[in-house]
Each structure stands twice: as structure tokens, then as C-alpha cells.
Amino acid sequence: MTDSKPNSTPESSYLWKNPLTAWGTATANAEAPSIPVPDPATVWRESTTFKVQTYLVGRLKYFIVWPTHRKATWDRLRWWPTRRNILNIRAHYNPKTDVSEKKILDRKPIYWLFALVALLLGPLIFPDNQMNALMTAGATFGVFAAINVCWTLIIGTAGIFSLASYAVVGTAAFVTSLLSVKYGVPWYVLPPIGAVVGLLFGALIAAPALRLDGFYFALLTLGLNELFRVFFTTSKQFGSASGGLYGADSFIMESWAPLTQSMVAYYSSLGLLFGALLLFRFINGKQLGRVLRMAPEKREAFAAACGVDYRRARITIFILTSIALGFIGGFYAAQYRGVAYAIFDFHTVLMGLAMITIGGIGKAEGAVLGTLMVIFMRDVLIEWGSWRYVGIGMAMLLVVLFLNNGYFGIRRQFAAWRSKKRGEWRSTRAEKGGEVLPEEATEISDKDSIYFRRFDKMQRDYLKTLISPQIIDEHRAQPLGQHSEALERVLLYFRRSKMDDKYALHRAGPQGPFKIIAFSGVRGVSPRLVDDREYPTLSDAYHAIFMRRVHDLMET
């Protein structure tokens, strides 16, 4: 004990207890001051605890779990006479509790029902001083939402970026108004005539759509819109003086009270919206829509190779929707007793584009919500003046800049963003827990060896804390014999090591000197000489091996 390092204080603080004293067989002293030994369990605990911070937010979708109705668990509401379910419900027995329960997997129909009921009951809750403005805006909303839902079918489902939807509506409205004004056609014939006009114009516009792709068609339809505007405003038949063509027959009688008139207009346009939604459901949700979901942009060739005639499906949707748009045009003429040139304005197309963009292109709910927002800003917040258009433009710009697919795409975009971030965070906190990395663990068939290596690492981590000048001095003084607990633990580990590359001593002569060798671990292969140093006595050789092993341990 020649070291000047503080070696007396731990000896006094740590007491070795002779285990034999408990049996009464101890011949030596019952306890003695010794080198401190930390608790092996601390290393174990430290390397087996889960150090990754966890949050309550998870990827699990939150479903309300409803109790079931016993025998009625398996009953379903169905659309008569088909076997289609109204609600997508999953009923099962909870595997943990064995209690039967059910979850509504798709809650959209319920939200739609609430929204439509709210629209139906709207006039009851409108404030009296705003009643007139809100009813007018509501009627406009119904008609524009119907147009936008149809437009969504063209842009979203069919993938034809047409900007001429309002032109089709306007043309149908002008033609039917003209017929009604000139020849006294009654109001109930106007929508069907409008549908015929829509069919003709749809077919006319569809011809270039077959050849042109994407934005060539968008720019062409933008020009067509302007062409229609100039044509209708300059032609004499369509009354270029009054800013529009008015005087068509209407289902809203002028003899009714003003409130009744606006009520009828409100509910009829809601009915129109409902019809447009049904059309959307039956085109987007059935064969045509499914066929086109198989053939998204830039994968048309693959779909065509699978036998999907996507061109035909697109044109069919385009023409069906044009018929619907023409019908809406006739309805527009019948509701407003005519139509203004403003429907062909670039500004109208812009507003329409804002409506379908804000909610999310390709979704009926997006079109309806966007229309609601834009119509509310434009027709109800009139006192804002020009600022309301700036607001609409800002909403449109922000949505386009920050959202991939409008308001109703936020959820999916957020989920994608979160999973990306989660991956990034996971990669920053990946650490080498044991000797085996997770990647190599899958390649090792003997899982025992994985656990052994993990345990071995923990053990070495612990033993490193035991190596101190005191135990080295102790070993130099007495390589064999009774040792302190710390030295004994280290030596036990060294003795237990594997035979390959295990150190041994080679006696060069009958009395020495000794050299350190290492076993090859392979039968028939002789040991190798580790180095040329010779040790005169056996104790020196023992201590040299010990030091070599200590170095190896500290280096791992």
C-alpha cells in the first residue's frame, strides 16, 4: 500500500462481513474494513429502464365505444332494398373483457346529417334584423354549393381541370331565360331544357378535353369563359342593356309575402344542393368514381393496361356533370327570374375557385364548406367593403400555400407530418442499448446469445466501476488466496471467460521464467505467444495476466 491516493477512507467506510459467522464456523474475524463495492443492481436498473420520453398522444384513432344492444348487436340499418349499410359499424366482443361493444368506423354520414338538419332549421334561428340578408345568402349558398359540388366532380373525380363550369350554368340560364321571356315557357320546363343545353355544351367542350391534357385545358376553358361573356353581352337577343336577362317565369309567385318568397327560394335551393350531393355520391362513390381512383394522374397508362377505360369514364362524368350544371342553370333562371352577365365574369370563376379550394378539391364536404365560408363573407359581411374580397383572397392564398388539400385535408396532412417528425425524433434518440443492435438482432437465430451479450455488457459496465488502484495493489501483493469482494468479483469474471483468446502461462524452464500465451480456442491449433516479455516468478506472471485482462476490460 504505497499509493499516495486516498485509500484509507473507503476502507474505513466499507465493512466486509464474514459470511461464515452466521453459521458459527468462522475462524477469522467476523468483519473487516474493505474496498467499497457498489450495488450491482444499479447497473441492471439503469440499463433496463425505458428512458425514451413517452407522451399521451398516440396514433390510435379515437373511437367512441358504444354498448351494443344484446341480440340486436348484429342488426344493421340498410338502404332499402339493397344490403348496403347506412353506417359502417364494427361490432365485436372485447378480447380483454369479453363484453360485446360496437364502434362507428365512419362517422361522416352522421356529420352530414347534422349539417343538413342545421341548414334546414337555419331560418328558425336566424336573428330578425339579419333575416333578409341571411335568407338571400342562404338561397345563393344552395345554388352555388350545388354548382361547386358538380364542379368538384369534374376537377376532383374526373381530374379534368375545367374552369368553364360557370359558363355552362350561365349559358343554360341565358338560353332558358330567353325561351321563357320570348315564348312564355313555364318554369317547370326550364331545368330540363337547361339540362339539354348543358349536354350540348358539355359535349362541345369535351371534344378538346379528349386531346388536351391538364393545364392546356384549364387555360382554354378560361378563354372560353371570356368568349361566352363577350358573346352574351354583345348579342342583341340577350338584352345587352340591362346587365342581364330578366323576366323569366318563376315558381316563386310575386303575389306571396316577401318572407314566404325567400323561404321558398331558400328551401328550393337547399333541395337543389341535396340533389347535387346525391349525384356526387352516385358518381364518385360508385363504379365511375372507383374506376378513376384506380387511374390517378400520371398512372393512367397502368390503369389502361389493367383494362380501365379511364378516358371514357372521365368524359362520361364530364358530360353527366354538364347535364347537371345545365339543369342548375335552368333552375337558376326559374328561381331568380333570369340571370345576370356577372355569371360569366372572371370574378365569378375566381370566387368559385376560392370556394372549392378552401374546403379541399375533390371532396363534396370541402365544396359545401368553402361555399358557405365564401358566401358568408361576400354576402353577409357587406359592411367590410372591398376588404371582404381581400379576406377571401387571403384565405385562398393561405390554404393553397400551407395545406395540401384544403380544410378537409388537414387531418391527413397532420398525420403525415407527425409520422415524419416521429421518425426523425426516433432516429435522434436511437442508442446502443446492449452489444446487439436491433438491426443485427433480427439476423441472429440464437436469441440466447443476444441476451447473453446484453447481460455481459451490463456486467462489464459494472466491473469497470470496481477497478481501482487498491485492488490492483491487492492483487500484486497476493495473486492467489483470499481477496476483497471487489477483487474477487473481477477475478471470477476473468476466470469464467471463453477459451478462445484466453490468456495462460507458459513455463519456459523447470523453474521459470514464464511467458504469457493465448489459447487459440480451436482444437489442434497451438496457442500463440502474446509478447516476448518474461516473468521470473509465478506471482509476477499471474499479476501480468491480471493487468492485461484489466486493460482489455477497460477498453471494451
Place this chain on the structure above:
Amino acid sequence: MDIAFLITNAIVVASIYGLIAIAVSITWSSLGLVNLGYGFIFSVAGYAAWLVADNVSSNPILIMGAGILGGSLTGVLICLVVFIPLHDKPAFTTRGLIATLAISLIGSQVLLMMFGPTAKALPELFGRWKLKMLGMTISADKIGIVVCSVLMLGIVVMWMRGSRRGLEIRAMMMNPHAASIVGIGIRSTGIYVMALTGAMAGLAAVLLSQTYYISPFSGLTPLIKGVSIALCGGLGSVQGAVIAAILLGLVEAATNKYLGGQYVLITQFLFIIIVLIVRPRGIAGLLDKAREQ
């Protein structure tokens, strides 16, 4: 009406709209951006020129310079707001188109609030002299318009052919992905392209205001005409746009002569539709390979 008069008119109109068409075309082919904000750039450039003419001086070069500067700054603004944040996002083309439309909506409303709805007129930049040539009289503004736009187009083409930046822009037009791989910055090139095309639209605005008034929404018709010409010529081709501008000018002149003024747009669009049905990539489909998406 005299056919020569109509043809000179057609050439004058074609030279103005041709500038916008080439701007639209270059933007689309190099950046992949369908910029429908040129209407707004047009109005801003017109107002900038008007402000200079009203407050500073009536020197034509100064006024034109103000218009070009205003247009090019607005182009850079659109690039900063739309192109740079969006160019690497999904569905860039659709979103870029809608974003430029949103900017023109906001911008025209702001212009309306700033300058009011009354239209503004620029002074005559080229004087009142007339030139008798080949038995017809051509007024100064027509000659000035044609000379200025041809000059601008010539400078742009020279710059695109001769300079390092022009080489970068042409590389982007050929293959933007490969251009970015060999070290051409997409964003910096975007700023050059938008400044250049904005300057072209600004000059077109000043030239067109010799005939029409400046108002917040006055950019719409030039935009639609320019887009139609660019479509007909094939997006991405300067030669195609020039040919299409001349052809459409001739169609306009012929319609004016034989059918009447109100049928001009109809015949023009029928012409465009026929061209596009025959050549879906426009006239340039005959000349060279246009950018494929």
C-alpha cells in the same frame, strides 16, 4: 374598312399580346408555374407608369421604365410569395395556379382601394406624328408600339441566348430536374425569370395604355389574350408564340373585315381549338419539343 389598316392594327395588337404570351410561355416552361397573376402585374405596371407620368415627368423613357420596373417588381413578389414556398410541394401546378389567382384577386382589390374605380390615362408617349408608307398612313403610336415590343423581344432573346443567366433559364426550360442537379439554383432562376417576364408584361401594359385606360381590372383581357396565344403557340416556345400572335392577329383582321367585330373572339377561339385538336401542344409541337409536364 381598308384591309391594310386592319392588318397594321392586327400587327400592333399582336405585338402587345405577344409579349404577354411569351412571358406566360417562358414562366410555364422554365418554372412549371401557370402564372395567372399577369393581369395583376399588368395593372400594377400601368399604375406605376401613371404615377410617374402624373407626379414626376412626362418623359416617355422614364414612364416606360417605371412600367417595366413596376411589372418586374410585382413579378418578383409573385415569385417570392408563390413560387419559392410552393415549388417543391405536392400538386405544385394546381396550387401555383390557384395561388397566382388569389394574388391577383387580393391585388386588384388593393389597387381598387388605393386608386379608386376611375380609369387613368397615360399621356401619348410617341407624339402625334404620322408616317405615310406604301400608300397608307400609320400613326406614331402604332409604330412606337411595334418598335418597342420588337426591341424588348429582341433584347430578351439576345439575353437568353448570350448570357449565363439566359443559359440557366434555357436549361431549366429543357429539364428542370437535371438543371438543378448540375448546380443551377431553382429559386434564384425563378427570381430572374419572374423579373424578366414581369418586365415584359410591364412594357406591354404601358404600350397597351396608349389605346386603353388603366384600371384595377384592366389586366384581365390582356391576360386571357396572352394565355390564348401562348396556348395556341405551344407553351414554352418563343417562336410558336410569335407565329401564333401573328396568325391570331390575322384571324382578328379577317373576322373584322368579313363577319363583324363581335365575332372576333368566337373565330379566334375556334381557330385555337382547331389548332389544339390537331396539335395538342400547339404550333410549337411542329417546331420543337415542348416541356412535358
